[in-house]
Amino acid sequence: MTESKFKYTPEIPEVFRCRVPLPQTIQAFVTNGILRESIHPGEGISISASKGERGFNYLVNDECHLSENVQIISFRDSSNTDDLTFTNNLVFGNNTESNILLCTHTLTLDSFKTDEDIKIKVGSGARVNIVVMQNEHNNSEHTVNFDLNIESDAFIRINVVTLHGAMLINDFNVKLAGKGSVCELNGVYLVDGKQTIKTNVQMNHLVPGCVSRQLFKGILDDESRATFTGRIIVAKDAQKTEAYQANHNLLISPSAKAYAQPQLEIYADDVKCSHGATSGRLDENALFYMRSRGIGRQEAKLLQQLAFVYDVLENINNEQLRLRLSDLVESRLRGEFGHCTNCSMNCC
Amino acid sequence: MLEIKGLHASINGKEILKGIDISVNAGEVHAIMGPNGSGKSTLSAVLAGRDTFEVTQGEITFRGSNLLELSPEDRARNGIFLGFQYPVEIPGVTNVNFMKTAINEQRKFRNLPPISAAEFLKLMREKMAVVEMDSSFSSRGVNVGFSGGEKKRNEIFQLAMLEPVLSILDETDSGLDIDALRVVAAGVNKLKRPDNAFIVITHYQRLLDYIIPDVVHVLYDGKIIKRAGKELALEVEERGYDWLINA
Numbered sequence: 001m002t003e004s005k006f007k008y009t010p011e012i013p014e015v016f017r018c019r020v021p022l023p024q025t026i027q028a029f030v031t032n033g034i035l036r037e038s039i040h041p042g043e044g045i046s047i048s049a050s051k052g053e054r055g056f057n058y059l060v061n062d063e064c065h066l067s068e069n070v071q072i073i074s075f076r077d078s079s080n081t082d083d084l085t086f087t088n089n090l091v092f093g094n095n096t097e098s099n100i101l102l103c104t105h106t107l108t109l110d111s112f113k114t115d116e117d118i119k120i121k122v123g124s125g126a127r128v129n130i131v132v133m134q135n136e137h138n139n140s141e142h143t144v145n146f147d148l149n150i151e152s153d154a155f156i157r158i159n160v161v162t163l164h165g166a167m168l169i170n171d172f173n174v175k176l177a178g179k180g181s182v183c184e185l186n187g188v189y190l191v192d193g194k195q196t197i198k199t200n201v202q203m204n205h206l207v208p209g210c211v212s213r214q215l216f217k218g219i220l221d222d223e224s225r226a227t228f229t230g231r232i233i234v235a236k237d238a239q240k241t242e243a244y245q246a247n248h249n250l251l252i253s254p255s256a257k258a259y260a261q262p263q264l265e266i267y268a269d270d271v272k273c274s275h276g277a278t279s280g281r282l283d284e285n286a287l288f289y290m291r292s293r294g295i296g297r298q299e300a301k302l303l304q305q306l307a308f309v310y311d312v313l314e315n316i317n318n319e320q321l322r323l324r325l326s327d328l329v330e331s332r333l334r335g336e337f338g339h340c341t342n343c344s345m346n347c348c
Numbered sequence: 349m350l351e352i353k354g355l356h357a358s359i360n361g362k363e364i365l366k367g368i369d370i371s372v373n374a375g376e377v378h379a380i381m382g383p384n385g386s387g388k389s390t391l392s393a394v395l396a397g398r399d400t401f402e403v404t405q406g407e408i409t410f411r412g413s414n415l416l417e418l419s420p421e422d423r424a425r426n427g428i429f430l431g432f433q434y435p436v437e438i439p440g441v442t443n444v445n446f447m448k449t450a451i452n453e454q455r456k457f458r459n460l461p462p463i464s465a466a467e468f469l470k471l472m473r474e475k476m477a478v479v480e481m482d483s484s485f486s487s488r489g490v491n492v493g494f495s496g497g498e499k500k501r502n503e504i505f506q507l508a509m510l511e512p513v514l515s516i517l518d519e520t521d522s523g524l525d526i527d528a529l530r531v532v533a534a535g536v537n538k539l540k541r542p543d544n545a546f547i548v549i550t551h552y553q554r555l556l557d558y559i560i561p562d563v564v565h566v567l568y569d570g571k572i573i574k575r576a577g578k579e580l581a582l583e584v585e586e587r588g589y590d591w592l593i594n595a
Contacts, residue, residue, distance in 0.1 A: 288396075289432065291424070294454040303446070307489075
């Protein structure tokens, strides 16, 4: 870690007063993959730099709970425009409870390429909620490889809200490794212009009695592209598996394209599995209904788009956070997305 | 208030309305009756501005201006309300949000500031009482999971909220049991004023026991074949439409 790289970051918390976090939120800052400083948000909980130069380790010791929310703000800026690859480790010990908001931004218009691994270990009986907010510039290409290993009776829910970015790829490789574990993956993505979002999920049910639910919804405008490749693999022994997957896209423009590839590989014989994928347009009947009440066409379209992603955002269990993210989604759809209020950074 | 003159309308080149003349004055209730496929719903859709229908001839004047030039939202903002035969479900948009947006869009059109939260809540409570609607409906998605009767109540509730000048109720009575019918009709009667008007489209005379029309029009094959006072509704109930069609 060189001096020059570190110099810029101490100013960040001053200027980065984003409106997404909640009042009791502990913030950590990561610039170009480098953690600004180690944090101990609570007893047995630490966020520290990885042994390598970049990446962080988030460690929650067994039986530790944190009532506060932790927000990790990770951004790229012009102090380093190299292609970056780094790994973050999130280790949630047995019977722990954690709520994390993970935000990724770019602060400048440079052509960033970031390849980030996020390795998540969820110990037995742990409960983990992670909200990922992605908001990057039009020149940013960011791949996030989520690698999850979930032990028995653990629960993890990841809600991804993708607001902006040139090429964002979210890969999930999930191993339901312990009996009775539950994994929920939800995503909302909003793309327009020439943006592309790719979501790849590999959901591995390795043992009996696990549940997985996936719900990804996107709104595509202009010439944007979205792909969803989701595979559910149920191992031979993984009886009593419940695995659900849905991907729905709303195409606002005739030049937008959505590709969905849902796949099921089931080797067990006593399972409940489903998958569904749709692409649709705005509902003209609903638009007319709203207009007949005096709601202008643009506003009616907006309401319908908000309604479309509503059930995904509903999965964010923290109400205040859900409302704030819904506001961001709304201002994004309204095209008023200059920057978040209260923040002097021009992220997009 | 409303003048329809020589109105012809078609869908995909097929003519549905074949020359309609109707004149509605403030304070009046008009009933439009007719068998299935006579063009009743088309007429209401054309009035509300549904663009799937093409007006090929004729004119519609509403309070002195050409209605056909206005978008559906501008018609609503000028005081036209259509109560849908099949109210549309909009999952994810709550009734509260829907009504608040509608009211504020209409207020914006009249150069009024957005309604205050307190004022809006008061208005909601007041108008829900008009149709005996449970307050839990307000936080539910628009018409989502509503029974047929609840959907129609919701239409009258919206009517009460928006206080239109001309309300067109398209088969509001269809799918209603007698209690719901009474509630809906009572709601309409409460909202009736000397300065507004109603066009009630219905199959059956039943609704007209509760909402007494000033004029009854019988529509058949895209034309008004008979026009008379409220007694016409009773006659239709008794004798059906054949005697009019074959006349």
